[in-house]
Amino acid sequence: MTFEVRIKKWHAVASWTWNAGDDVCGICRMPFDGCPPDGKYPGDDSPVVWGICTHAFHLQCINRWLQSQTEQKCPFCRRQWEFKQAVVGGEDESEDGAGT
Amino acid sequence: MSTAARKRLIRDFKRLQQDPPEGVNASPQAENIMTWNAIIFGPDETIWDGGVFKLSMEFSEDYPNKAPVVKFRTQLFHPNIYADGAICLDILQNQWSPIYDVSAILTSIQSLLSDPNPNSPANSEAARLYNEDRKEYNRRVKAMVEASWADDGEDEDAEEEEEA
Numbered sequence: 001m002t003f004e005v006r007i008k009k010w011h012a013v014a015s016w017t018w019n020a021g022d023d024v025c026g027i028c029r030m031p032f033d034g035c036p037p038d039g040k041y042p043g044d045d046s047p048v049v050w051g052i053c054t055h056a057f058h059l060q061c062i063n064r065w066l067q068s069q070t071e072q073k074c075p076f077c078r079r080q081w082e083f084k085q086a087v088v089g090g091e092d093e094s095e096d097g098a099g100t
Numbered sequence: 101m102s103t104a105a106r107k108r109l110i111r112d113f114k115r116l117q118q119d120p121p122e123g124v125n126a127s128p129q130a131e132n133i134m135t136w137n138a139i140i141f142g143p144d145e146t147i148w149d150g151g152v153f154k155l156s157m158e159f160s161e162d163y164p165n166k167a168p169v170v171k172f173r174t175q176l177f178h179p180n181i182y183a184d185g186a187i188c189l190d191i192l193q194n195q196w197s198p199i200y201d202v203s204a205i206l207t208s209i210q211s212l213l214s215d216p217n218p219n220s221p222a223n224s225e226a227a228r229l230y231n232e233d234r235k236e237y238n239r240r241v242k243a244m245v246e247a248s249w250a251d252d253g254e255d256e257d258a259e260e261e262e263e264a
Contacts, residue, residue, distance in 0.1 A: 078197070
């Protein structure tokens with residue numbers, strides 16, 4: 001016996017999270033899903049960025065560190081810091097998958 | 101005023117309480133979160149065992165992008181510690197990283213006690229004895245460890261208790 005269901009209305013809710021391995025930024029120790037010390041809102045106002053070395057920080061936090069240094073090094077591995085380019089398209093679910 | 105440095109120091113204090121590292125402790129001064137008092141216990145099963153060493157930590161508004169100024173307030177006989185208590189340790193100078201926190205700093209200093217670096221001496225006599233006469237070096241360190249207990253008795257709080 002089968003039913004036929006007709007959907008009249010639906011209400012979708014999505015949640016997002018930064019897929020950054022550690023739960024907190026190593027510099028400010030605040031959650032990636034939250035704000036760095038000078039951020040007002042989580043999400044787009046508090047972006048998380050990756051280095052080519054795969055380590056992640058709040059954009060504000062890593063920028064403040066790099067600006068205070070003559071040598072641009074990752075705080076975790078001390079390798080030369082270079083921002084990793086975001087993957088466009090988003091079908092891959094690799095480590096740099098920023099949430100939607 | 102709640103600055104980035106102060107917020108970070110609050111996180112550091114919470115972490116120290118929730119996940120206390122072995123043999124070290126620290127607390128900000130009641131009226132000023134930028135100045136901390138800390139204690140390091142001499143590592144077990146070393147000549148430093150039993151020692152109780154006091155330190156002060158001065159943070160700037162640039163923390164954690166800049167290391168704090170950390171000094172021993174207890175007299176120490178150690179190749180990498182100056183007479184005024186200043187510490188010669190790479191992570192407090194050119195190897196500083198903003199991922200370090202109070203817990204990591206104190207744990208590093210604790211391991212420096214039993215694992216000195218005689219190649220960058222801050223106390224040349226301690227460095228020389230460490231390299232050339234380990235027996236005498238050990239004797240001098242143990243004397244300092246015992247002195248650290250006496251030092252404890254001179255503490256203002258202790259004196260107040262005695263008077264009471």
